[in-house]
Amino acid sequence: MSERFDCKNCKKSLYGQQYIQVENEPHCITCYEGLHANTCQECKEIIGHNAKELAFEDRYYHEHCFRCFRCDRSLADESFTSHGDLLLCSDCCLNEFSSKCVSCDKTIMPGSKILEFDGSSWHEDCFVCHSCEKPIGGEAFVPNKNQYYCVPCYEDRFTPRCSHCNKALTKGGVTYKDELWHRECFLCAGCSAPLAGQPFTSQGETPYCVKCFSSLYAKKCAGCNSAITGFGDGKYISFEDRQWHQPCFKCSRCSVSLVGSGFFPYRDLILCTDCNNDD
Known part of the structure; x- marks a missing residue:
């Protein structure tokens, strides 16, 4: 009497029948496909024992189901990638997920140098x-x-340009009479001393330091014979063709201040009321 050769699961005799070994145990085709065959990720059907099976990341596919999600191209002999459960050929992956250059509107290929700014991307040569x-x-x-x-x-x-050297003003600078200078270019027209941060005045459109302006243009005080510049000596008083610093506007005899008071010119003198009455 011959030894029995049955399916491990249903006990059906396998003599003269196709079978598949699973862990050294014989199974009939029906039991194998019901118990051990993989399910296709794409069509959700059993991958039969005589079908070509492709596997990727613990997922299984019929050969004819292993296709690009976008263009339906077979991926059996193509390079591909996955995004979630989706399979994509290289071309569709580039179109779907790679950056596009805002200048030439072409895909920036993986591995290419990419420049990005404010949410936009460029090829290196397009930026x-x-x-x-x-x-x-x-x-x-x-x-x-x-x-x-x-x-x-x-x-x-x-960029605004310096009125003196015509080079760009990138930071700081001095504005005077609606024109711009570098601080180091804003100089006295007389002695070339820097005027930035210093008191200065002008003759016409030309800036001068106090010393040069006093020497070249300022009128002399009839009292002290010093220049009247308007810097440091306050207001000044003018009478006929003479000018005085306010503190220098005094009676020529008694030296009382004549600021805000009546006075009397007498030859080259100016006199207070009392001294004028003495005469």
């Missing part, structure tokens, strides 16, 4: 200065109304 059209690369740049400039071009086109 160029709006003025000179040279690639900016990793250099400093200045955005201006959705346009991008290298620093030299921005300074050349938009």
Whole structure:
């Protein structure tokens, strides 16, 4: 009497029948597919024993179900990637998930150098200065109304320029009579001393330090013979063709202040009322 050769699960004889070994135990085709066959991730059908099976990350597919989610291209012999449960061919993955250059509208391929700013992306060669059209690369740049400039071009086109040297004013500076200077360029027209942060005045449109203005243009006080500059000596008083510092406007005889008082000119003198009455 021959030894029995039955299916491990249903005990059906396997003599003359196809069977599959599972852990060294024979199973009929029906039991194998019911108990051990994988389910296709795509169509949710059993992957039969005679079907070609493809596996990826603990997921199983019929060969004909292993396709790109977007274009339906077979991935059996293609490079692909996955996003969640979705399989995508390389082309669709690039179109779906890779950045596009805002300049040329082409996909920025993985591994390519990408430049990003304010939510936009560029190929390295597409990120160029709006003025000179040279690639900016990793250099400093200045955005201006959705346009991008290298620093030299921005300074050349938009940055105010010094009235003295005509070079760009990138920070600080001095404003005088609606014109701009670098602090180091704002100088006295007489002695070239820096005027930034110092008292100064002008003759016409030309700035001078107090010393030069006093020497060149200021009128002399009839009392002390010093220059009347308006700096440090307060208001001044003018009478006919003479001027006085306010503290110097005194009676020529008794030295009483004549500021706000009546006075009398007498030859080259100015006299208070009392001294004038003495005469």
